[in-house]
Amino acid sequence: MTFLSQPGGLWRRAVAASLVVAATAFSTVADAGPTLDKIKQRGAIKVGVGTTPGFFAPGDDGQWKGFFVDYGKALSITVFGTPDKVEFTNSSPQQRLPALQAGEFDILLSGVTVTIARALQLGFHFGPTVFYDGQGILVRKDLGVTKATELDGATIGVQSGTTGELNIADFFRKTGKKFTPVTIEETGEFINALESGRVDAITQDSSDLVGKRTQLKKPDDYVILPERLSKEPLAPAIAGGDDRWQELVNWTVNVTIQAEEWGITSKNVDEFLKSEDPAIQRFLGVDPSLAQATNLDPKWAYNIIKTVGNYGEIFDRNLKPLGWERGYNNLWSNGGLLYSPPFR
Numbered sequence: 628m629t630f631l632s633q634p635g636g637l638w639r640r641a642v643a644a645s646l647v648v649a650a651t652a653f654s655t656v657a658d659a660g661p662t663l664d665k666i667k668q669r670g671a672i673k674v675g676v677g678t679t680p681g682f683f684a685p686g687d688d689g690q691w692k693g694f695f696v697d698y699g700k701a702l703s704i705t706v707f708g709t710p711d712k713v714e715f716t717n718s719s720p721q722q723r724l725p726a727l728q729a730g731e732f733d734i735l736l737s738g739v740t741v742t743i744a745r746a747l748q749l750g751f752h753f754g755p756t757v758f759y760d761g762q763g764i765l766v767r768k769d770l771g772v773t774k775a776t777e778l779d780g781a782t783i784g785v786q787s788g789t790t791g792e793l794n795i796a797d798f799f800r801k802t803g804k805k806f807t808p809v810t811i812e813e814t815g816e817f818i819n820a821l822e823s824g825r826v827d828a829i830t831q832d833s834s835d836l837v838g839k840r841t842q843l844k845k846p847d848d849y850v851i852l853p854e855r856l857s858k859e860p861l862a863p864a865i866a867g868g869d870d871r872w873q874e875l876v877n878w879t880v881n882v883t884i885q886a887e888e889w890g891i892t893s894k895n896v897d898e899f900l901k902s903e904d905p906a907i908q909r910f911l912g913v914d915p916s917l918a919q920a921t922n923l924d925p926k927w928a929y930n931i932i933k934t935v936g937n938y939g940e941i942f943d944r945n946l947k948p949l950g951w952e953r954g955y956n957n958l959w960s961n962g963g964l965l966y967s968p969p970f971r
Contacts (some may be wrong), residue, residue: 635832660871661868666706666733666872669701671917672706672733672736673705673716673732673734674702674714674733675716675717675723675734675736676691676718676736676737677717677738679693679738679834680838681837681838681945682692682696682738684840685880689906691715692945694757694945695757697936697944699734699944700932701855701883702734703880704927704930705878705923705927708924708927708930710934716732718732718735718788719788720737720786720789721787721812724864727865728751729826734874734876735863735865738758738760738773738832739753739861739862739863739968740789748866748922750866750939751867752864752867754862754864754880755867755881756862756964758860759860760812760833760834761833761855761857762791762795762830762856763831763851763852764778764795764829765828765830765831765836766778767828768850773852773853774852775798775802775852778806779806780805781806781824782809782827783826783829783918784820784821785811786810786811786812786831786954791830791831794856794857795830796808806880809826811829817839818843823873826921832909837851841886845902853930881929883931884967885967886931887939887965889910891911891936893936894933896911896932909971912925914926945961
């Protein structure tokens with residue numbers, strides 16, 4: 628027992644040796660992973676998206692644009708150092724999760740709601756919540772309703788393969804009202820069903836409804852009711868089994884949130900390179916110690932901010948023109964729910 632109390636004894640040497648072995652093993656595991664290896668061999672990230680204006684939609688030039696698209700570009704910067712090593716593919720709500728499970732996508736940035744069943748039953752992993760949403764109902768104004776409980780007996784369009792099917796059924800069961808659900812698979816059919824009068828209302832995440840309202844021929848004839856029937860935290864979704872890929876997704880999102888908290892934007896990021904704050908120096912790679920410890924490009928966070936901006940810039944560029952307010956999607960310091968762990 629004597630060696631336990633001796634500073635240079637066997638116990639200390641054994642602990643030191645075990646720490647070296649553990650560190651070596653961790654480094655090997657952290658850098659390995661089937662998804663990340665496949666991405667690097669392919670030379671591009673395959674991203675599943677949807678078609679909702681403001682969030683993800685092809686522009687007139689054929690290039691994908693939107694809130695979630697910008698996060699795909701940010702991930703490309705994380706992995707390849709450039710925003711253009713990413714392939715976006717439209718995938719329906721019914722097909723996106725099976726496609727991810729089958730390896731057709733490396734990540735879904737299609738407004739996937741985080742749920743326990745998707746995590747534990749289906750085995751998906753989720754990144755940080757990038758948009759706090761809730762299910763809403765879009766109705767024709769001529770129905771004369773101002774709240775969801777007044778839709779007793781209404782015919783409501785729901786999209787199959789989404790959490791919306793269960794949420795709307797739960798809502799009417801809880802309120803003791805009745806409704807007739809009409810299941811619609813194709814996103815485009817939602818609009819046709821509402822405009823043709825086939826349904827009195829449609830229900831989806833409010834983020835989807837805001838975009839769909841702009842696509843109606845007479846958007847002013849329709850209104851999104853004030854209630855939110857559920858919590859719909861939207862986050863990047865990946866298949867399990869690649870810890871390094873998971874963490875790169877997590878910290879790519881965190882870069883945009885932390886940058887906004889510090890007031891760093893795409894326009895002033897170069898000025899922040901002169902900051903004497905050691906945390907900002909590590910964050911932007913002026914002090915390369917953090918990047919070296921995590922095996923990342925020292926300019927990784929700088930390049931993301933310079934190219935796509937911080938969270939507020941991404942939000943304002945893509946969603947503010949559609950009338951979105953920050954609300955829950957504000958920084959924690961401004962009354963919202965966005966919060967980044969420390970970059971240490």
